[in-house]
Amino acid sequence: MTAMVEQLVVGIDGSPASAAAAEWAGREASMRGAAVRMLNVWRAPTSNVQFSPGPEGLRMWEETRAFDAARQVEQDHPEVVATAEQVPGAPVQALVEAAGGSAMLVLGSRGAGALAGYVYGSVGLQVVARCDRPVVLVRQPDAGPGEEGAEVVLCVDLGRPCDALMTFAFEEAAARGAVLRVLHVWDLHRKYGYAVPAFSPQLKHQLHREKAEELSSLLEPYRAGFDGVRVVEDLAEGSVTDGLVTTASAAGLLVVGRRRRRTPLGVRIGAVTHAVVHHAPCPVAVIAHD
Incomplete structure (x- = not known):
């Protein structure tokens, strides 16, 4: 058949x-x-x-x-x-x-x-x-830049991992023979607010280490399933949108997720995805997930 x-x-x-x-x-x-x-x-x-x-x-x-x-x-x-x-x-x-x-x-x-x-x-x-x-x-x-030989950049939310998003990005990197850069951007102000006291360097270092361990754990089964794909784990602190657009400046493809959801005002794609669609200089793949 x-x-x-x-x-x-x-x-x-x-x-x-x-x-x-x-x-x-x-x-x-x-x-x-x-x-x-x-x-x-x-x-x-x-x-x-x-x-x-x-x-x-x-x-x-x-x-x-x-x-x-x-x-x-x-x-x-x-x-x-x-x-x-x-x-x-x-x-x-x-x-x-x-x-x-x-x-x-x-x-x-x-x-x-x-x-x-x-x-x-x-x-x-x-x-x-x-x-x-x-x-x-x-x-x-x-x-924008050409994608020949350029990295595939995957944006992940450690709090909401998504198999469809991960699998698509790994498959793209494998098909292209490209490096897969997996990026998690964490925004302290977005999570804790601007009124909280300044975080000490030691506390920031601890949070960074914890997120690095979480990211490595998330990627482990995909590394095993796509052992030919070279993966770069990347953590950045700051604005999520700015971090994605900056990282994507030399990428061949940026992969982001969109949660399936409806609101009383209709369908939405999320603020970060909306901003990336408008401002990322490279091709952007939007993957729907629950």
């Missing part, structure tokens, strides 16, 4: 950001032995703005971009099977549904501090917040 080949789904809308996402997905598929599905979600314009070309011309243009992206991936990576498809509907729902049976959903974003394409405004954030599969957000080529 032939094993099923995993598939990466890429949101294509014709923007340079989505072209960067397609290029990244081609390299990822080549490393994983996966296939790529380029997906354009078409929804006719509803405003009174006069398009040139008209809506049908715009639809055909977006469809052509998806097929062009698939051809480019197969040209760059002959071992990868890439297909293209245009479907009608609401982008958020269509992208989330398409990702359901895939290894990951890949979307493009314009760069630090600004989003474009499928990651523009509420669409991309709603996809990230609703998708149960990993979502990778890829910067335009000139917005």
